[in-house]
Amino acid sequence: MTEFWHSRQVPHLESRRSCRENTCYRPHTHDRFSIGLVDSGTTVFSGAAGDPIRLAAGDVILIPAGHVHACNPDEGHWEYQMIQADQDWIAALLPPPAAHLLAGIKVYRQPQIYRWFTAINNTLFTDAAPSGIESGFRTGLHECASVEPAHQLVTCSDQELLARLDPVLRRLRQDESNPPLAELAELAGMGRYQLIRAMKRLTGFAPLAWRQNERVTASRRMLREGRALAETAHALGFVDQSHFHRVFRAHVATSPGTYRG
Template sequence: MTEFWHSNKLPHLESRRSCQESASYRPHSHDRFSVGLIDSGSTVFSGASGYPVPLAAGDVILIPAGHVHACNPDSGHWRYQMIQADQDWVGGLLQEGTTELVSGISVYRQPEMYGQFSLINELIFTGAAPGRIEAGFREALAACAEREPAHRLLATTDVELLHRLNPVFIRLRDDEENPLLDELAQIAGMGKYQLIRAMKKLTGFAPLAWRQNERVITARKMLREGRPLAETAHALGFVDQSHFHRVFRAHVASSPGSYRS
């Protein structure tokens, strides 16, 4: 069972409460800052580096926007919550000198952190005043900054490589159909296997996987705005709604219709 929350009154926030019984996520990223809470069961988190981090009930994980990751249960039943917020909004809540919270993935194992973020999610789902939600977020982030995380996975960006691959990103984002790998490699001035390695180093994704992830991010935004499923699928170049449904579920672990409602 999965329950989503999003509202036009607080467009910078969305949330979910989920119960999963099997592995269901492929590596993906978000365009928002994510706060994950493990309610019960255990799971294994992996980032772009592939370094696995076991998570258990009561753990809190902060994932800045753009960080590729996957999180699936070891076995059996698990429950979790995920709050997502525009990263600029989160940045405005941070105290001076605490930017490490948006520069890398952090895992906290203090029960009070789990309690603070669980309360925030309860406020979100029960329609509390925006000011109260914002104050709760500010206090929870300040508490995170005062504590040493159990794990911190920092990301580095190769600016020269990013500049070299920018034309590839544009082609992947703008083409109506999947570009051929040979064409993308030619654009970057690389061999195709060199391009795959370079893309994975920079983003955590192979070229077409990066394109699919970007399409799902855009689809989520369109669905939050209330756009029809068929219109969203067509606008993003999916062959049909069935294809859109399969790709969306692989990234979000829920159908487009359930996410939109």
Template sequence: MAEFWRSTALPDLEARRSCQQNSCYRPHAHDSFSIGAIDSGTSVLTGPLDGRMRLEPGDVIIIPAGQVHACNPDQGRWLYQMIHMDQAWVTSLAPGGEASRLFDGIRVLRHPELHSMVSAINDMIFTDEPREPLQAQFAVLFTELEAAAPAHLATSYADPELLTRLASVMYRLRTDQSNPALTELAESIGMSKFQLIRAMRRVTGLSPLAWRQNARVVMARRLLREGRSIAETAHALGFTDQSHFHRVFRAHVAASPGSYRG
């Protein structure tokens, strides 16, 4: 079961409350800055970490845009909250702006007061509080999050030169509905297929095909938030049929397109 709510006061602000019993998330990344809070049960966080890390009730997780991760229940049911927001907006409020430590990588914080603050702001989103008090609370939260010592910090570094070289490939993976062959993509930038796979993993954390699926799901979320129908969204993104779209979307979002669209 999942519940989503979008703020009418602040653009691109989305909240979630969820209860999961089965492992259902593939490694994925968001195009937004995300804050998570574990309410009950335990789960395992994987991604650009040195191994796996168990998350406990009361933990707060900070995930900058583009950071590959997956979080799934450890044993039985778990309850969690998520808040997704535009990273440029976060930058405008965060101490230090672009230099804020909030963007260094995935941070796990174990401070009970931070969990309470995240829960309170999530309540404000679900009750659709006005812009001014909501933004003021976020500014306070960002200051406290940056000041808190993390229990775990997974930093990431993307080679800018390699990212530039891969730009045309990533554009085609994101936009070409014909599902271009890896060999063709690799040859277009002077690489072998296996060099391309290694390079994509190095700069994104995902294989080319996994990155393509993630990019399509990111766009699907945008279209569904705009009110597009499920059939229209699936067709626009080149899925062969709605059942295929449904499977891919659920594997990344842990919710059906219908549940997410609301």
């Protein structure tokens, strides 16, 4: 079961509640700041760096935009919540001492943090135009900033490598079909396997997996805006709606139609 909350009156926020029993997520990123809450069961979280982390009921995980991750059930039934917000909006709520919350993935195991964000999410699902949300987020984030996380994951921020791979990323974004790996490697002045290793170091993805993730991220933005499924699939270069459906479900663990609502 999965349910989503969206509001045209509060476009910078969205949320979901889900329960899962099987592996459902490929590694992926979000273009928004994510706050995950584990309600019951256990799950294994993996990022682009570091060892997998087992999360249990009451854990809260903060994932800044652009950080590769996947989270799948460990054993049995797993229930969770995921609140997502535009990262610029989140950044505006943080005083300078709390800016480190945007620097990497963090896991918290303080009951009060879980209760606070659960209360915020309950407000979202019961009020189409929730009031007091900004102050609620500010308080919850300040609480996170005041304690040490149980785990932290920091991804690569190699600006020299980013500059070298920029032509590759632009080609992957712009081409209507998957560009040949040999041509991408030539753009970066690398061998094919060297390019794959460099892309994984910088982004957490191999080149074509990065392209697929970018298309799913773009499709979520379009669906939130109310665009039709067929229009979205065509605009992003999917072969047909069936192909779009399969790729979207692999990243979001639900269908495009359910996500759009």
